[in-house]
Amino acid sequence: MKKSVIKILIMCGCIIFSQSMKSNMVFAAENDMTKINMNTVAVSTKTVNDINDNSSKENAKNSNDEKLPQHMSADVASINAISKIDVPVDKSWKIRFNMPLDLNSVKSKIKIINKDTGAEISSSISLSENDTVVTISSHCDPNSSYSLIIDKDLKSKSNKALNNPVYVEFKTAGQTASVPDKTDSLISYIDDINVTIKENEKFSFPDTINANMSNGTTKKVNVSWDKHAEVSSKPGTYTYYGTIDGYSKKVRLNLTINDLKSSDNTVKEVRVDSTNDVNLTVKQNDSFTAPDTIDGITSDGQTVKVKVKWDTPITTNRQPGRYTYYGTAEGCLVKAVLNLTITAPEIKTHSDFQKNLYNYLSNADNRQSVMTRAIELHGGDLSNNCAYFASEALRRAGLSDLPESVANTRTLTAELLSRGWKKSTNLDELKSGDICFTIAYDSSGPTHTYTFMKWVDPNYHEYAYICDNQGNEYEGDPYHQRNINFATETKDPISYFMYVPQQ
Known part of the structure; x- marks a missing residue:
């Protein structure tokens, strides 16, 4: 009797698996921030090709276009549950479908549940790329288990639905510092701080510094330093470390103290309060080299040349328009700014x-x-x-x-x-x-x-x-x-x- 029951259960499992592969709508999920490879479930070419209905084939006869093979990378497929650990608490899930979706259906059929409490997590859901890519953003607790659930009744604009629900089981990563506002999940990185002073010159460690946030903005955050430089410090370069609540890495400050007896002809790095924005105009695709020095403004109002390192490569191989780049100027805690205006090149036409x-x-x-x-x-x-x-x-x-x-x-x-x-x-x-x-x-x-x-x-x-x-x-x-x-x-x-x- 037990053997018969087992056989029946196995047979039912096979039927469920077979039916799930006949879904008219399939999709793949991806994380464009971290590019993590998750366990995947293969989706057959037949499943993808079954999406084309007769009307699409008829339209293809009336409008020529290249016959491209349909393909997808299945980080999440329409069957089985996917497991993932050490997921960032502010992870944005991106799910790519092979046909446009109805936004109302998306908002009501996709949710994230806290498995420990059973409560649904507040999420922001949006569509992009001709309504084929769903982005789900939420804030989860660290070291907690969740389920991202896609209901089988999720509808496309053509009223097609998944045959089976999808479950993405994941556990969030923990934070190295416990702080109420969870700053660690928001700070992407903090640049090293480089300061140069003269021997016996007074120096105070900054109470706040600039942090580069995960959403692309810059925010001032409080910092606590491990130790302080003394006025009698000898000439040389000293490295100090600071901590920020909720940020797992140490902040590094490099302090260079120049000898008063150094030759006046020696190029010395200076401490500046701010820098002048750099405004340049170039033609699209022209050869261009970003400046490695910019004008810095000292506390007494003097203008000096300081070295600068740009955060990202600066290129003219972009569409005409105005682009802003940021960099780190030596001796300055404020970001340097370069505004690059790219103009359209002269074109040649027949008429x-x-x-x-x-x-x-x-x-x-x-x-x-x-x-x-x-x-x-x-x-x-x-x-x-x-x-x-x-x-x-x-x-x-x-x-x-x-x-x-x-x-x-x-x-x-x-x-x-x-x-x-x-x-x-x-x-x-x-x-x-x-x-x-x-x-x-x-x-x-x-x-x-x-x-x-x-x-x-x-x-x-x-x-x-x-x-x-x-x-x-x-x-x-x-x-x-x-x-x-x-x-x-x-x-x-x-x-x-x-x-x-x-x-």
Whole structure:
């Protein structure tokens, strides 16, 4: 009898496992802060492919786009419970789904429970990346056990649901210092403090210092020092350590005392109260080296040159705009600031129309607006929108008579040719604002179309910055890099490009 019961239970377990693999909606969770590899449950290719319904396949016939293999990294899958220990108390869980979700469903079907008390933890839940990524932020107690629960009735916008609930069991890490406001969970790091004084000069340890917080801000925090320097200290460099409530690491202060007999010609580090902001303007992708010294202001109002080390690399390989960088100036407790304005490089176009198209798509809000309209024109379908995207961008740049019904690359090519556009295969002639088409495998036409913005390196025709409907693969931005004259596993090479000749 016992053996029969065991067999029945095993059989039921197999059936449950089998059914759970048939879920219409699958997802993966990731932690973009720590990149921790968790125990995973494999999701078969068939499970992912089953998501495409007949209407999607029918739309694919009417709108060409590259056929990309669907894939995912499953840190959390739709079956079984996942266990994790030493999780930060302020961890933000990011869960990536393979289809857009309904926000109301997300907020009501995902929760975090304290396993010790049974109480639900207050959480902030939001959607991003075209409503396919859920972010759950909460503050948990240290050394406590929790369950992140995703209800099986969680619905996508197309009303699909998980067949089984998901449980992520985790235990939070402990804090090395006990403090009511849990400062340790908020402080990311504190820079070393470097101070230089003259022999016999009075020096007082600071009561507060700047701490770099986990949310990217800077906050003044109280510090207690282990020991203090005396006025009679001999010339040399001395290191002192301080502690901050709730911060597990020691804060280090390097105090350099210069000999009064040192030569006046010797370059001496100075103690400054503040620094002047550095304001620079450069062109996008120009060669640039950040300054290693800046103007420091001493307590008596003098301006001196002090060395500076920037917190992050400073580059011009970013979109035109104004960017602020921070650094540590020697002898100064206040962060140095560098404001870098990146201007758009001079572009070359075949015509004023191509220039209008380039300028319009150079604006991030405009690109997102074009993407939204392309999805609407395709009946709400998120895939195979390349022709819709390119056509909508062309209309907004001035080609107002281009029909909104243009749905594939073959039709788009014919429409442009009928308006006097020129077709070329010479990549030396490819310029900003031109419309590119990839190779075709059959009579349906090229597999993809996009707008050329500029070469990554003008001396090579391998990679370029382009605009198309595939921004979901590049952190949601239609503006991104792409291979041009060669194929990759998922991207086809260019076949030809088109532009309107200058009148």
